[in-house]
Amino acid sequence: MPRFGSEKQQASSVLEIANCCRLPKKAFSSSAGSGSSSANRPRILITGAMADAEALSVCQTFQILVQRNMQVQAAVVRSLEEMENALPFASYVVVLFSRGMLRDPNFALILLSANSLSGSASERKPELVTVSADAGFEFPGPEFYRELELQGLGLSDGTGSGPLGAEAGPELAQAYRSLLSVLALPLTPLGSIGLLEKQVSEICRRFRRYHDSATGLAMDQAADHTGHTGHGGSQSIAPPRSAKPSQGCAKQQEQQEDSGKEDAATRATKVRRVTATL
Incomplete structure (x- = not known):
């Protein structure tokens, strides 16, 4: 396997x-x-420490249970490229906490990509949902954030200008603070199927957009259409000035001219009558 x-x-x-x-x-x-690899527009993106086989397996299991519960397409995002391709169409980004996740460079890049859209002026901003899927995950202290702000994850080209070096440290620290400020709901990967289904059902309550899946998906399709066609409105095209009027338009124009002539003659007659009385 x-x-x-x-x-x-x-x-x-x-x-x-x-x-x-x-x-x-x-x-x-x-x-x-x-599955997520063939999904064109998944609405729920799931990620975590993808370099760890156990964490990846938990994400895949969680994806199956969420899709079964919500009847909404979900995908496990493993790389920065997958996140960038799927994020414009997603409504939720789910992060499963596991040990070593905050030191994983791949996860850091995925999180920064998700934050780049969430903090932009785009009308479609995916909501962040967190899940505590590993009892061994430890929330970091102030020392971790200070180190992160000064050095990043230590992956740079020697000048601190790498994608996760000292230059990206403050942004990454802020992204981690925002991530860990969201209340994480529990998930027990080694529990029974009954316990897992109950926990996933509780987590799915966070996906408020899809409480009525038909309505939520209809809203997604409308948002997709708006995103691809600008404001979604159609522009009317005026006929060229050199175009000749149709026969019906010509007759209507002649009738308007005749009525205009009659009105002018009537006004002239009235003026003569008034002048004669004076």
């Missing part, structure tokens, strides 16, 4: 095992071609 492989690769491995064991494959056929 390729633990860090794509969902398509993992689904192929599962199907291969099912074939070897001669198990019915109907349960896998509907999900083999779906």
